Each structure stands twice: as C-alpha cells, then as structure tokens.
Amino acid sequence: MNLAFGSKDLIFQQELQAFLAECLPDDIRERCARGLIVGNEDLIRWQRILYDRGWMAPNWPVEYGGTDWTLTQKYIAAREFAAACAPLPTFGITMLGPVLIAFGSAEQKAFYLPRILKSEDVWCQGYSEPGAGSDLANLKTRAVRAGDDYLVNGQKIWTSYAHWADRMFCLVRTDPAAKPQKGISFLLIDMDTPGIEIKPIIGLDMGHTLNEVFLSDVRVPVKNRVGEENEGWTYAKYLLQKERSFVARVAQSRHLVQRLKRIASEQKMGAGYLFGSAEFRRRVSRLEIDLQALEYTELRYLSKELQGEPVGPEPSILKIRGSEIQQGLKQLLVESLGMYGVPYENDSMTVSDSYMEVGPDHRHGIVAEHLYGRGATIFGGSNEIQRNIISRMLLGT
Amino acid sequence: MDFNLTEEQSMLRDSVERFVADHYQNTDRAALVYSDLGYSAEHWRLFAEMGWLALPFAEQHGGFGGTPVDTAILMETLGRGLVLEPYLSTVVLAGGLVALAGSEVQQADIIPQIIAGDLTLALAYLEPASGFDPSHVATTARSDGDGFLLNGYKCVVYQGPSADRFILSARTEKGVSLFVLEQGLPGLCRKDFKTLDGQWASDLSLEDVSVGPEALLGGEGLALPALEQVLGRAVSAVCAEAVGSMAAANEITRDYIRVREQFGVAIGSFQALQHRWVDMHIEAELAKSMSDALAMRLRDGDEDVPAMVHATKVTVGRAAQIVGQGAVQLHGGIGMTDDYAIGHYYKRLSIIDLLFGNQDYHATRYEALEPAQ
Numbered sequence: 001m002n003l004a005f006g007s008k009d010l011i012f013q014q015e016l017q018a019f020l021a022e023c024l025p026d027d028i029r030e031r032c033a034r035g036l037i038v039g040n041e042d043l044i045r046w047q048r049i050l051y052d053r054g055w056m057a058p059n060w061p062v063e064y065g066g067t068d069w070t071l072t073q074k075y076i077a078a079r080e081f082a083a084a085c086a087p088l089p090t091f092g093i094t095m096l097g098p099v100l101i102a103f104g105s106a107e108q109k110a111f112y113l114p115r116i117l118k119s120e121d122v123w124c125q126g127y128s129e130p131g132a133g134s135d136l137a138n139l140k141t142r143a144v145r146a147g148d149d150y151l152v153n154g155q156k157i158w159t160s161y162a163h164w165a166d167r168m169f170c171l172v173r174t175d176p177a178a179k180p181q182k183g184i185s186f187l188l189i190d191m192d193t194p195g196i197e198i199k200p201i202i203g204l205d206m207g208h209t210l211n212e213v214f215l216s217d218v219r220v221p222v223k224n225r226v227g228e229e230n231e232g233w234t235y236a237k238y239l240l241q242k243e244r245s246f247v248a249r250v251a252q253s254r255h256l257v258q259r260l261k262r263i264a265s266e267q268k269m270g271a272g273y274l275f276g277s278a279e280f281r282r283r284v285s286r287l288e289i290d291l292q293a294l295e296y297t298e299l300r301y302l303s304k305e306l307q308g309e310p311v312g313p314e315p316s317i318l319k320i321r322g323s324e325i326q327q328g329l330k331q332l333l334v335e336s337l338g339m340y341g342v343p344y345e346n347d348s349m350t351v352s353d354s355y356m357e358v359g360p361d362h363r364h365g366i367v368a369e370h371l372y373g374r375g376a377t378i379f380g381g382s383n384e385i386q387r388n389i390i391s392r393m394l395l396g397t
Numbered sequence: 398m399d400f401n402l403t404e405e406q407s408m409l410r411d412s413v414e415r416f417v418a419d420h421y422q423n424t425d426r427a428a429l430v431y432s433d434l435g436y437s438a439e440h441w442r443l444f445a446e447m448g449w450l451a452l453p454f455a456e457q458h459g460g461f462g463g464t465p466v467d468t469a470i471l472m473e474t475l476g477r478g479l480v481l482e483p484y485l486s487t488v489v490l491a492g493g494l495v496a497l498a499g500s501e502v503q504q505a506d507i508i509p510q511i512i513a514g515d516l517t518l519a520l521a522y523l524e525p526a527s528g529f530d531p532s533h534v535a536t537t538a539r540s541d542g543d544g545f546l547l548n549g550y551k552c553v554v555y556q557g558p559s560a561d562r563f564i565l566s567a568r569t570e571k572g573v574s575l576f577v578l579e580q581g582l583p584g585l586c587r588k589d590f591k592t593l594d595g596q597w598a599s600d601l602s603l604e605d606v607s608v609g610p611e612a613l614l615g616g617e618g619l620a621l622p623a624l625e626q627v628l629g630r631a632v633s634a635v636c637a638e639a640v641g642s643m644a645a646a647n648e649i650t651r652d653y654i655r656v657r658e659q660f661g662v663a664i665g666s667f668q669a670l671q672h673r674w675v676d677m678h679i680e681a682e683l684a685k686s687m688s689d690a691l692a693m694r695l696r697d698g699d700e701d702v703p704a705m706v707h708a709t710k711v712t713v714g715r716a717a718q719i720v721g722q723g724a725v726q727l728h729g730g731i732g733m734t735d736d737y738a739i740g741h742y743y744k745r746l747s748i749i750d751l752l753f754g755n756q757d758y759h760a761t762r763y764e765a766l767e768p769a770q
C-alpha cells in the first residue's frame with residue numbers, strides 16, 4: 001500500500017497543470033468556477049484547444065485519436081481538469097465514442113469519431129421517455145423498417161442540450177413482441193431530419209438545458225444503426241459500465257469546499273465573519289471530512305480496478321455518496337449568502353455581471369447551481385435505483 | 398389544552414380555502430409571478446372584502462382584534478396555495494409594527510388604509526453585513542433640523558417595488574429607530590429583482606434621504622424590542638405558511654407516487670419511497686405541532702415565548718428542507734421543472750428556512766436563552 005503517485009505520474013500532473021493554467025480561457029474558467037452553464041460556442045472553443053493538444057478524448061484508445069494515458073493518469077487528468085474549472089467532456093466523448101469504438105461499423109467509426117474530436121458534431125442522449133425513466137427498458141419510441149430506412153415515431157424527454165445538438169444517439173424499440181430489454185436498437189439520428197420537433201423544458205433554476213424531443217415519421221437510414229438490431233440495450237449497458245470511474249466528482253466538490261471557505265471568510269456577519277460562526281464552520285468541516293473519505297474510497301477502488309478486479313457495486317457507492325456531498329455543499333453555499341440566497345438568477349446562461357446587480361459578486365451562479373444540482377440524485381440512475389443495484393448485488397434481493 | 402379549531406376559526410379557514418381553490422388552484426400562477434405587481438390587485442381587494450386585512454388589528458381602528466392563532470390559520474391556508482399577495486409584509490410585519498409602536502396619529506393614518514386594501518407596506522430591516530440580526534444596523538439617521546437625514550443600505554426587501562411605503566430601521570444617536578418612508582423619496586434608490594419564490598424584492602440605498610419628525614415610528618432608539626416582537630409574530634406566520642405548503646407538497650407527492658408507474662407498478666409501491674414519504678410526513682406533523690403551539694403561546698403572551706419562537710423556526714426550517722427536497726426527489730425529472738407545481742413548493746419552502754433567520758441563527762439564539770445547566 002502506498003498513497004503517493006509515482007514520479008512519472010507527478011510529471012504528468014505538472015504538465016497538465018501547466019497546460020490548464022496557460023490554455024484554459026479565463027471567461028470559460030470563470031463560468032465553470034461559478035457553476036454556470038457554459039454556452040455551446042464557448043464549449044467548442046475550449047474543445048478545439050484540447051483537440052490541438054491531442055487531449056480531446058482521454059478515454060478513447062490512441063488509434064481513434066485518444067490518449068495512451070494509464071488508468072491512473074486518466075484519473076489524475078479528470079482531477080486536474082476539474083480542479084482548474086475546465087468544462088466537463090460532453091456526450092459525444094464520454095458516451096457515444098466508446099460505444100462506436102466497441103460496436104460501430106468501420107464506416108461509422110471513420111465518419112463520426114473524427115467529427116466528434118473536431119467538435120463538428122454535438123451529440124445529445126435520447127434515452128429517457130415520459131414512461132421510461134428509471135425503467136428505461138420500458139421505452140416505447142418505435143422504429144419500423146421501411147426499405148433502407150427506419151421510420152421512427154415517439155417522444156424523448158429530459159434530453160439535455162438537444163437544442164444545441166447536431167445529432168442524437170437514441171434508443172428505440174424495434175421489436176415490440178420481445179422482452180423489453182430484447183427489442184431495443186441504438187440509432188444515430190440527425191437532428192435536422194424532417195419530423196423532429198424540440199420543445200424546451202425550463203428547469204427549477206429557470207435555465208434551459210432540458211428538452212422534449214418529438215419524433216414523427218422521422219426517416220433514419222438503417223446504416224445509422226449501431227451494431228445489431230434489437231441489441232441496443234447491451235450497448236447502452238456497456239456504456240453504463242464503462243462510466244464507472246469519476247462518477248464521484250471529488251475534484252468538483254473540492255472546488256466547492258474552497259469556494260465555500262473563501263466566501264465564509266469574506267462574508268461579514270455583524271462584527272465578524274461568517275466563518276466565525278462555530279455551527280457553520282462545523283458543517284463545512286463535516287462535509288470536507290466526508291469528501292476525504294469519498295476520495296480515499298475512490299482511490300481504493302481505482303487500485304482494485306488496476307489489479308483487474310471486476311467491477312461490482314463500487315460505481316453506485318461513489319455516485320450515491322458523491323451526489324449527496326455535492327448537494328450538501330451547494331446547500332451550504334446558498335446558506336453562506338444569507339438573505340442573498342433569495343434573489344434569483346434571471347437566466348443561468350447570463351454572464352455573471354450583466355444582470356443581477358445586488359449582493360456580493362461571489363453570489364452569481366450559486367443559487368442556480370444549487371437548484372440544478374438537485375438533479376444529481378435523479379439523473380444517470382437515481383440514488384434509489386443505485387441503492388437497488390447495490391442491494392441486488394450484495395444481498396441478492 | 399385544545400389544538401382544535403373553534404367554529405369561528407373553522408369558518409375563517411374555510412373561507413381562505415375557498416379563495417385558494419377559486420383563485421390559485423386552477424389558474425395561471427405564473428402569469429401573476431411575472432406580472433409587474435407580482436400578485437393580483439383584484440385578489441388584494443378580495444382580501445379586504447373578506448376582512449382578512451383587518452384580522453389582527455384593534456377594533457378601534459376598524460380591525461377584528463384577531464390573535465396570532467387567527468393569523469396562523471390564515472397563513473397556513475395561504476401556504477397551501479403558494480399565494481403571492483403581500484399579507485406577510487403589509488399586515489403582519491409593517492401593520493404589526495405600526496400597531497405596536499406607532500403613535501395614535503400614525504395608527505389612525507395607516508391602519509384603516511391597510512384594512513381598506515388601499516395601502517401596502519414593506520419592511521426594510523436587514524443589511525448586507527447583518528446576517529439575520531435585526532440589531533445590526535449600520536444605516537444612520539442623523540438629526541437634521543427637526544427631522545432626520547438617512548444614509549445607508551438595506552437588502553432583500555420583499556415587496557420593495559410595489560409597496561407604497563417602507564418601514565425602515567436606522568440608527569440614530571439614541572440607537573436603532575424605525576422610520577416610515579414614502580416610496581419615491583429623493584435619495585431613496587431601489588434595485589428590484591425577482592426572488593426565487595416568485596415574488597418581487599428590492600435592495601434600497603439611501604443617500605441623504607430627508608424626512609420630517611413625523612416619520613419616526615415609535616420612540617427614538619426604542620425600535621429593537623418592537624422589532625423583535627413583531628419578527629416573532631412573523632416567524633409564527635411564516636411557519637404556519639410553511640406548514641400549509643408542506644401539507645400540500647406531501648399530498649401532491651402522495652398523489653403522484655400513487656399514479657406514476659415504473660417497472661409495471663406504481664412507484665409508491667416501493668418501500669424506499671414509502672419510507673421517505675413517511676419521514677416527510679413526520680417532519681410536517683412535528684412542524685405543525687410547534688407552529689400551532691407557538692401561535693397559542695404568542696396569543697397567551699407567555700413569558701418564555703422568545704425561546705419558543707427560535708425552537709419553532711428551527712423545527713419548521715428543517716422540516717421545510719426535508720419535505721421540499723424529498724418532494725422533488727420522489728417526483729424524479731418532473732420535479733426539476735418550472736412547469737410543475739412541486740418545484741415551486743420546494744423553492745418557497747427553502748426560502749422560508751431563510752426568512753427571519755435560518756436554523757443556525759435561531760438555534761444559537763435559543764441556546765443563549767436556555768443556557769446549559
């Protein structure tokens with residue numbers, strides 16, 4: 001057992017830090033640091049910088065334009081990127097790329113992967129439906145063969161950033177007679193195909209990230225199906241298993257702790273400062289300690305993975321604890337604002353200094369981020385579902 | 398001992414319930430939220446006609462001589478509907494201060510106008526550095542001739558844009574004092590914003606705002622006891638409101654998990670959700686007990702009522718968070734949207750946890766009153 005990273009990894013870490021300090025644009029860093037949503041053009045601007053450096057897709061194999069980083073280095077990178085307040089990688093990189101690499105045709109890989117790397121295509125994830133949330137396998141959007149096309153009809157919901165997306169990877173039902181998990185296929189759909197209508201959903205934070213996507217008689221070429229017909233569930237699940245690391249968001253939470261401490265030591269309260277309040281300070285410390293326990297757990301699981309141990313309930317454990325800590329920290333951030341937790345951010349897309357004129361500068365973004373953050377225990381498999389997964393694995397229920 | 402409503406109290410509750418059903422349940426609350434006023438002038442007139450604006454005031458000013466228990470009944474029912482009209486600001490806070498500290502002239506001027514629905518007011522007592530402490534006042538009122546010159550900054554004044562007058566705390570040579578200010582006085586500058594819970598509020602900056610001696614409300618330097626007393630009543634009112642909002646949020650959530658199906662069954666059949674809902678319900682029940690008991694103790698003028706104010710706010714604040722967050726979680730994605738009611742309950746409940754002091758603030762003050770043995 002040994003907690004320190006090796007010297008090669010330390011050099012790697014320094015290289016990342018230097019790059020991030022020099023190349024991450026200040027305006028983008030600032031939006032991320034405040035938890036504000038980064039606009040599509042800004043995201044692309046940053047991704048092009050990453051692409052030029054060859055670091056756009058750390059999680060892909062080198063032959064497809066990824067990196068040759070070891071698992072430890074990928075971990076370090078995720079941590080450094082988060083610590084520097086860089087935008088998170090998007091759906092194309094994290095979700096679709098790995099599926100295409102594993103199951104896509106040669107033609108699909110050759111066409112789509114470079115376009116993702118060069119930010120020519122922005123992707124959204126069309127899984128959830130009104131009747132298929134936690135029970136994703138219940139999805140009803142129907143795809144029927146019509147010559148060389150599928151004719152797709154149905155509705156997706158909660159589709160994040162569909163309004164920015166050029167394409168959507170989408171789960172559809174191709175065999176309604178089969179068992180729910182058996183009749184699903186994985187389609188790649190151009191968002192400008194006739195028959196697609198996007199309706200915005202305004203969130204609790206009054207921001208627009210979510211959408212409904214209606215599909216009526218949308219023609220999707222059969223060659224846009226990934227893998228076999230009716231095997232889409234396997235691909236989607238493969239993806240979920242791939243996504244096991246980095247779900248804890250430890251580095252993001254560390255940043256929240258730092259922000260919280262800075263605000264609490266700047267925020268005047270009567271004769272002193274907020275951090276002079278023993279109660280407040282104690283609650284910050286408790287969460288910081290929880291976060292430390294989470295970080296060592298993540299590292300311990302990482303070394304299991306390095307040993308080649310199969311993945312069990314670890315990702316669910318990390319997701320549950322990580323999301324709860326995030327929400328706790330965001331709640332404290334709101335509390336640190338006192339009555340300035342009351343004004344609402346007109347538009348979470350608004351640049352910090354252009355709208356709200358009341359309260360300290362550090363308040364911008366906090367309330368909106370807190371509200372959006374309530375979703376962390378809902379999306380990507382709710383915490384209830386994660387607990388079900390763990391108990392099924394460990395209790396055999 | 399009796400927690401049950403009298404016949405008169407039941408009638409009050411029923412009439413407010415009817416108002417909420419007719420004017421909030423199937424109508425477009427969002428249209429009111431985004432209107433210039435932020436609530437409905439029409440509704441406010443109804444409040445006057447129903448006598449609700451007269452409820453707590455003395456009969457000599459045209460009031461009904463109601464008690465904090467009556468206010469709690471009204472507020473709880475308004476809370477069920479997330480009602481936007483400025484009852485808390487105008488009647489409970491400002492009206493309460495005028496009734497408690499105002500001169501005969503001020504009372505005779507202001508209270509009948511409130512009762513008639515012709516005058517709305519807002520209370521400006523907090524500042525950016527005051528936390529939730531009403532005694533931390535950096536805004537100053539300097540003697541100037543026989544009047545005062547006011548300078549300073551007040552933050553997050555609910556109903557700031559729409560109120561006809563402000564009641565504002567400022568420090569004179571003799572200590573913290575209250576002043577009644579007309580909207581639009583020279584040197585009184587407003588920054589308006591929407592609040593998370595769909596209302597309007599303002600920050601106020603004061604630069605050499607000149608007022609006459611008649612603007613002083615109550616004795617110079619004597620504001621704090623009155624302010625504390627009225628804030629205690631406001632805590633009671635807002636806790637009752639939260640009790641109503643929690644009951645509604647729990648009902649909406651119950652109804653939702655009964656009908657929402659996943660995995661071929663109602664999600665309410667999953668024990669994880671049942672237990673979480675039950676915990677939300679237990680929180681709401683304990684909050685209701687404290688809120689009712691506080692209202693009665695305020696009415697009865699019990700000596701140890703300040704500790705009870707703090708204890709109630711701690712209990713209700715925690716319950717409000719647990720119920721609000723749980724309600725969103727149990728709804729899943731739809732709980733995260735602006736379109737659906739539950740998110741609005743969540744937001745108002747989290748704001749109530751802050752209003753007039755959050756849990757830390759009140760627990761600390763509770764401890765100061767109830768020293769360890």
Ligand SMILES: Cc1cc2nc3c(=O)[nH]c(=O)nc-3n(C[C@H](O)[C@H](O)[C@H](O)COP(=O)(O)OP(=O)(O)OC[C@H]3O[C@@H](n4cnc5c(N)ncnc54)[C@H](O)[C@@H]3O)c2cc1C
Pocket residue numbers: 124125126127128130132133134135157158159160161210375378379380381382383384385388657659660664667669670726727728729730731733
């Ligand atoms: C901010 C945000 C972004 C999202 N982005 C996307 C996206 O880009 N693409 C996409 O496809 N989807 C997206 N989603 C959808 C997300 O995956 C679903 O919201 C999630 O799967 C839950 O489904 P649901 O909303 O239908 O809730 P439901 O499944 O109806 O759940 C409601 C409640 O019931 C609980 N529950 C359900 N089943 C069980 C059970 N068996 N045992 C115990 N409790 C249970 C849930 O935990 C939850 O508390 C997003 C959601 C959010 C909030």
Ligand SMILES: Cc1cc2nc3c(=O)[nH]c(=O)nc-3n(C[C@H](O)[C@H](O)[C@H](O)COP(=O)(O)OP(=O)(O)OC[C@H]3O[C@@H](n4cnc5c(N)ncnc54)[C@H](O)[C@@H]3O)c2cc1C
Pocket residue numbers: none
């Ligand atoms: C100090 C003490 C004094 C007692 N005195 C008396 C007495 O005077 N007379 C008497 O008759 N009995 C008495 N009991 C027995 C007591 O009533 C039982 O222990 C109790 O009913 C639980 O039954 P069990 O011990 O068989 O546990 P189980 O019923 O086997 O329960 C084990 C666990 O499973 C949980 N569980 C069980 N069913 C469910 C479900 N449907 N959903 C969720 N969780 C569930 C329980 O909550 C518990 O955590 C006493 C017990 C104790 C500890």
